[in-house]
Amino acid sequence: MLTNHLFTITTPLYYVNDRPHLGSCYTTIACDAISRFKRLEGKEVIFITGVDEHGQKIQRTAESNSISAEEHCNNISSKYSELWNTLNITYDRFVRTTDANHQNVVNQFFNNVKKSGDIYMGNQKGWYCVGCEEFKDISENTERPQCDIHKKDLEWRNEENLFFRLSKYQTKIEQLVTSNDFIHPISRRNEIIKFVSKGLKDFSISRVNVTWGLPVPGYDGHTFYVWFDALLGYLTATLNNGGEYKLEQLERSGWPADLHVIGKDILRFHAIYWPAMCMSAGIDIPTRIYGHGFLTREGNKMGKSLGNVLNPLTLYELVGIDPIRWYLLRDINFGFDGDFQNKRFIDLINNDLANTIGNLLNRTITMSRKWFNNKVPIVTVNGNELIKSKSVHTINIVRKELDRYNFLKASEGIIELAKQSNIYLNDNAPWVAIKNDENYDEVSACIYDVLESTRIIGILLQPLLPNLSSIMLKQLSYSPEKVWANDLVWGKLEQDIELPTPKPIINRLDTNIEI
Numbered sequence: 144m145l146t147n148h149l150f151t152i153t154t155p156l157y158y159v160n161d162r163p164h165l166g167s168c169y170t171t172i173a174c175d176a177i178s179r180f181k182r183l184e185g186k187e188v189i190f191i192t193g194v195d196e197h198g199q200k201i202q203r204t205a206e207s208n209s210i211s212a213e214e215h216c217n218n219i220s221s222k223y224s225e226l227w228n229t230l231n232i233t234y235d236r237f238v239r240t241t242d243a244n245h246q247n248v249v250n251q252f253f254n255n256v257k258k259s260g261d262i263y264m265g266n267q268k269g270w271y272c273v274g275c276e277e278f279k280d281i282s283e284n285t286e287r288p289q290c291d292i293h294k295k296d297l298e299w300r301n302e303e304n305l306f307f308r309l310s311k312y313q314t315k316i317e318q319l320v321t322s323n324d325f326i327h328p329i330s331r332r333n334e335i336i337k338f339v340s341k342g343l344k345d346f347s348i349s350r351v352n353v354t355w356g357l358p359v360p361g362y363d364g365h366t367f368y369v370w371f372d373a374l375l376g377y378l379t380a381t382l383n384n385g386g387e388y389k390l391e392q393l394e395r396s397g398w399p400a401d402l403h404v405i406g407k408d409i410l411r412f413h414a415i416y417w418p419a420m421c422m423s424a425g426i427d428i429p430t431r432i433y434g435h436g437f438l439t440r441e442g443n444k445m446g447k448s449l450g451n452v453l454n455p456l457t458l459y460e461l462v463g464i465d466p467i468r469w470y471l472l473r474d475i476n477f478g479f480d481g482d483f484q485n486k487r488f489i490d491l492i493n494n495d496l497a498n499t500i501g502n503l504l505n506r507t508i509t510m511s512r513k514w515f516n517n518k519v520p521i522v523t524v525n526g527n528e529l530i531k532s533k534s535v536h537t538i539n540i541v542r543k544e545l546d547r548y549n550f551l552k553a554s555e556g557i558i559e560l561a562k563q564s565n566i567y568l569n570d571n572a573p574w575v576a577i578k579n580d581e582n583y584d585e586v587s588a589c590i591y592d593v594l595e596s597t598r599i600i601g602i603l604l605q606p607l608l609p610n611l612s613s614i615m616l617k618q619l620s621y622s623p624e625k626v627w628a629n630d631l632v633w634g635k636l637e638q639d640i641e642l643p644t645p646k647p648i649i650n651r652l653d654t655n656i657e658i
Contacts, residue, residue, distance in 0.1 A: 150186040151397045152178055155405045156195040156240065156376045159219040160204055163226050164445070165453040165483070166406065166438050169471050173435070173550070174404050175232045176472060179606035180545045183627040189397045191380040192227065193238035194220045198369035200273050202355035212355040216241055226456060230464060231609065238380035240357075240372055244388045245379040249367060250360050251390050252375050255424040261308040267347045270297040276369045278347075304347035305365060312419040313343050319418055324431060326414050327548075328478035331407060331434040335414045346416065374417045377403075378426070390426065399427040410434040433548065436480035453483065458658065465611045465649055466492045472550040472607050489652045495554075496611065497651045499561045500600060504615060507568065507593045508645040514577055514586065519594060519620070521638045526588035530567045531633050533560060534599045538631045541603045550607065557603050564596040594619060595636045602630045614648045 154174050157167050171192060178190040196216040205215035216239075224237055238245070256262055269278040272290040279297060281288045288297045317339055319325055326332040349365040350356065356366030381398045382388045393399075405413050410432070418428040437444075440451045458467060470488050473495065475481030511520060537560040544553040571589045576582040601615035602623060616623055620640050623630050 150181045151189040151400045152402045153191040162222045168455045191236045195373035197356045236380040248379045261423045265306045267304040268301045271300040305349040306345045400429040407434040473554040501648045505645045520587035524584045526592040
């Protein structure tokens with residue numbers, strides 16, 4: 144395997160305490176867009192996603208529903224895989240931490256860490272949040288403290304656990320997190336730098352009295368702390384390539400991951416604990432961590448108690464795939480918090496997709512069919528260089544921004560090209576010029592130029608809106624190749640080929656619809 148042509152990307156392994164929500168969709172759609180882009184750029188991609196299925200929170204949730212933890216996990220895990228398939232997510236590996244092979248990988252990893260002298264038995268005492276599955280840095284004398292995230296009372300714990308010597312890696316982690324490449328965006332990097340500067344403390348990696356977890360080999364009654372177990376799921380998924388599940392095979396299987404995409408709430412586990420664990424086990428650390436923000440709704444945090452949670456499957460059934468992808472990628476600055484607004488959602492879909500892009504394609508094909516025997520015109524004179532140069536410029540902008548995971552600017556670039564193409568069409572007014580036979584050649588060139596710019600728009604939309612892109616290109620009678628280098632060249636649209644009757648590429652959303 145040529146690793147320089149390989150790109151390994153992961154979503155978080157989603158915690159199956161409950162079914163997937165719009166936030167998990169956002170992360171997964173972003174990873175899907177990156178994966179599609181990398182493939183189009185000629186990379187071999189390993190796109191990993193999956194679920195984290197252990198821990199006391201799941202154990203208690205299952206008990207509250209009078210079912211086994213296994214039954215609960217099977218039910219919720221299937222919801223994730225089914226939703227990703229519905230949303231046409233092009234993942235390569237789906238890992239469950241209840242998979243038999245995962246226990247094997249965890250045991251190997253633990254033994255390596257133990258051989259490094261980084262495991263010891265100690266006493267863990269403090270306030271614990273079951274929802275976060277972590278101890279909080281709160282004074283012992285605090286009366287009835289609550290978790291800031293879950294707004295529930297913390298539980299006092301005093302138990303004997305196995306510990307990992309995180310403090311041993313203070314200097315190495317400081318050097319890692321202060322580098323410019325490891326943590327993105329800068330605001331997240333600064334958060335971690337501040338945390339690390341306070342001094343890293345050893346953390347417990349086992350729990351007692353938690354039956355729903357992987358047993359720690361050689362330590363009766365201990366199960367692995369859910370975060371120690373879950374992070375290793377990335378390795379299990381990487382090794383799921385038809386070979387043996389041995390850590391020695393990681394490098395030739397696609398490790399280290401080039402990119403972990405996660406929510407900012409689990410940044411510390413990925414940017415500090417995880418690389419230190421890898422260092423201890425003698426395994427390469429991931430190349431980059433990207434922590435994105437949270438989604439709110441109309442300025443308010445989404446929650447069951449507020450009744451404002453957006454069910455992604457319900458949203459899909461209401462509007463389809465393209466509006467969901469476009470809004471999440473087009474309107475939210477990746478790496479920062481985003482707010483889902485009903486009116487904004489409708490306006491973006493209608494203005495960007497139905498009007499600016501859809502109308503451009505529809506009316507240009509209609510004119511071409513009407514004046515050129517249902518075909519793409521044959522061009523005998525040079526068209527205006529303006530639209531060609533704008534298209535070439537947009538190609539460069541979009542590729543650069545997608546390479547930086549800046550979906551917002553990439554989307555803006557595509558929309559700007561569509562707007563410029565509409566302006567070009569209006570300025571040339573071919574519906575007026577065609578009335579004079581002497582203008583036939585110039586009209587041919589004008590129509591071809593706009594058809595070609597819409598082809599480029601369709602190609603550039605492939606990673607962001609694969610479904611809509613396919614609809615556009617079919618209407619242009621263009622069959623894209625698998626690598627962008629072959630498609631993103633001006634003049635690839637074949638002349639004198641038949642164009643089908645145009646249809647709307649997307650249905651306009653009712654302005655009164657309630658999402």
